[in-house]
Amino acid sequence: MQTPTTSKIAIIGLGNIGQVVANNLIKNNRGVIVADRNLEKAQTLAAQLGDLAQPATISDAIREADIVVVAVWFAAIKEIFYQYEALLQGKIIIDPSNPIAPNAQGGFDKIIGENESAGQINASLLPKGAKLAKALGTLGAASLANAANQQPEAAALFYATDDINIDETIEQLIRDNGFAPVRVGGLDQSIRIEVFGDLHEFGALGKTVTVAEAKTKI
Numbered sequence: 001m002q003t004p005t006t007s008k009i010a011i012i013g014l015g016n017i018g019q020v021v022a023n024n025l026i027k028n029n030r031g032v033i034v035a036d037r038n039l040e041k042a043q044t045l046a047a048q049l050g051d052l053a054q055p056a057t058i059s060d061a062i063r064e065a066d067i068v069v070v071a072v073w074f075a076a077i078k079e080i081f082y083q084y085e086a087l088l089q090g091k092i093i094i095d096p097s098n099p100i101a102p103n104a105q106g107g108f109d110k111i112i113g114e115n116e117s118a119g120q121i122n123a124s125l126l127p128k129g130a131k132l133a134k135a136l137g138t139l140g141a142a143s144l145a146n147a148a149n150q151q152p153e154a155a156a157l158f159y160a161t162d163d164i165n166i167d168e169t170i171e172q173l174i175r176d177n178g179f180a181p182v183r184v185g186g187l188d189q190s191i192r193i194e195v196f197g198d199l200h201e202f203g204a205l206g207k208t209v210t211v212a213e214a215k216t217k218i
């Protein structure tokens with residue numbers, strides 16, 4: 001039986017966030033399966049990361065993993081849920097997505113309703129028996145890399161899920177990324193930890209925080 005420390009993690013999507021998460025896990029001695037729609041990209045990254053990283057096709061990665069990090073843009077998550085629905089059943093899915101798209105001014109606009117969250121929308125599309133946590137998306141990719149394993153006090157990463165049975169697994173995943181986990185609540189709190197939310201680096205929070213600071217905000 002898999003425990004929070006032995007659960008197998010797969011990352012689908014090897015862009016900014018996917019690569020940082022893979023790097024963070026390897027630095028903390030946690031193995032990871034890396035996958036993208038382009039297998040060569042996964043093979044190249046795995047070769048750079050070393051023996052703890054295993055490249056795979058998306059299907060094989062999902063099949064082998066207990067935890068699937070969907071490190072793709074918000075709109076692509078829906079496609080992945082649809083295309084790999086059978087394989088995703090029963091898996092723990094980590095959603096770092098922010099529901100935004102570039103605008104003509106060089107910034108980003110929210111692409112769903114003002115009071116909607118990607119977490120709640122993705123929860124409504126979830127494959128049968130899968131469990132969703134909103135996590136690993138509350139910092140920009142640069143901070144997710146630079147603030148990992150911060151000393152003397154770890155930086156906080158917020159997460160939200162409706163399933164308290166997966167809390168320990170999510171918290172271990174966050175610790176193995178080099179951060180301290182802080183539960184913000186159920187998925188109805190997702191909006192707070194997505195871009196423009198009050199607990200996001202690119203929202204009212206505006207920076208990385210320690211656990212003590214994080215707890216004053218929730």
Ligand SMILES: NC(=O)c1ccc[n+]([C@@H]2O[C@H](COP(=O)([O-])OP(=O)(O)OC[C@H]3O[C@@H](n4cnc5c(N)ncnc54)[C@H](OP(=O)(O)O)[C@@H]3O)[C@@H](O)[C@H]2O)c1
Pocket residue numbers: 012013014015016017018036037038058070071072073074076079080096097098099100136137138139140141142
């Ligand atoms: N960047 C940040 O600072 C940041 C911070 C917090 C959260 N996030 C969130 O994290 C997610 C990923 O962002 P990112 O900046 O890492 O994006 P990115 O650099 O554009 O990377 C996305 C990756 O996903 C792959 N991909 C796209 N559609 C796919 C599909 N259907 N199946 C498999 N792979 C697919 C892309 O492959 P191709 O190269 O083939 O297109 C690319 O490798 C987004 O939801 C974003 O909102 C980003």
